[in-house]
Amino acid sequence: MNIILIYGGKSGEHEISLLSCASVARAISSEHSVKMISIAKDGKWYLENDSVFNELRNNPDAKLSVHADEKNAVSIFPGNSRNSIFYACGSFIPCDAVFPVMHGTYSEDGTIQGLFEMAGIPYVGCGVLASAASMDKDTTKILWKAAGLPVVPGICLTRSDVNDSKRYDGLIEKAIQEYGFPLFVKPCSAGSSDGASKANDRRELNAALMEAFNWDNKVLVEKAINAREVECSVTGNSITEDSSADCTVLKAYGPGEIVPKHTFYDYDAKYNDPDGAELKIPALLDEDKLEYIRTTAKKAYAAVNASGLSRVDFFIDRDTGDTYLNEINTLPGFTSISMFPKMCSAAGLEYTKLIDYLLEEALHAFKEKERLCTSRT
Secondary structure: EEEEEEEEOOOOHHHHHHHHHHHHHHHHHOOOOOEEEEOOOOOOOOOOOHHHHHHHHHOOOOEEEEEEHHEEEEEOOOOOOOOOOOEEEOOOOOOOOEEOOOOOOOOOOHHHHHHHHHOOOOOOOOOOOHHHHOHHHHHHHHHHHHHOEEEEOEEEEEHHHHHHHHHHHHHHHHHHHHOOOOOOEEEOOOOOOOOOOEEOHHHHHHHHHHHOOOOEEEEEEEEEEOEEEEEEEEEOOOOOOOOOOOHHOOOOEEEEEEEEEEOOOHHHHHHHHHOOEEOOOOOOOHHHHHHHHHHHHHHHHHHHOOOOEEEEEEEEEOOOOEEEEEEEEEEOOOOOOOOHHHHHHOOOHHHHHHHHHHHHHHHHHHHHHHHHOOOOO
């Protein structure tokens, strides 16, 4: 197949995308013909030279970057299906499927998925609705609560609340009265723990809110759980699941447990410090609890209409034993130390086969959508 890997993006997780895509490029089957498109931090798209992909394959120390060469600027022409992606010379880039190895805003929030839908291009991962809903942690909570699933108690503050000081003060007081300190503060739509922090008193809470509102116009203030952090990988298509097409069947892998050596599993622990956390696969839980996590992860996946892949994250309260859903990541990290591929591998779905599995599901989802009527004539 002709596969396009897309990386970078106008996102706070731009650098993480470079690491993830480099790993995918090294692992993808040599049976595919692969092109790479980079997206700069200003949002411009560029076709990378084949030498970039070849260097990644041949040099384990090679690193990805964005080469902003206007001669290779990329354009997309909606409606041309698999001949929709062009670069500056006017030639189209052959494409059977796209794997957007990207994270965060303009990447896993439904925006780029909508572009692929308009262009008629098969792509790996969740669709527009699931991507957008899952990116917004408050919306995700609303959907999960409606499905009867357990979520961490908290309240959502918006920029509108900030602009009304009386309402804002009332909501802050409500959070303190209902949940007490410490409180956990995080932007609704940022990832990789960008803008997230723990507040132990009012002074720290004010600082945490200021930081979180630098990243998003909606912010969650949640009860801080003395938690064990457990994650579960899920694949399949919750909308078109069909037992005759294995790639569509919902499957849960793991779960795994993160034992952070930092205050919490923050950005540094995830990506900069190779010893920032211990990863236990399977999680250190009894079999009944492991199965409960797997079952709940699939329910959480289905509740947001997810497809392709997601990593569902849980908290287990050390004091009470209660289990809470924390969030869902529709394009989780694919670096060499990322939990999603590690959990799949531990269950027997090795990295290269995992990539093929996701590409197969992308093509199946595209075919199923193509069957639908879009006009009465």
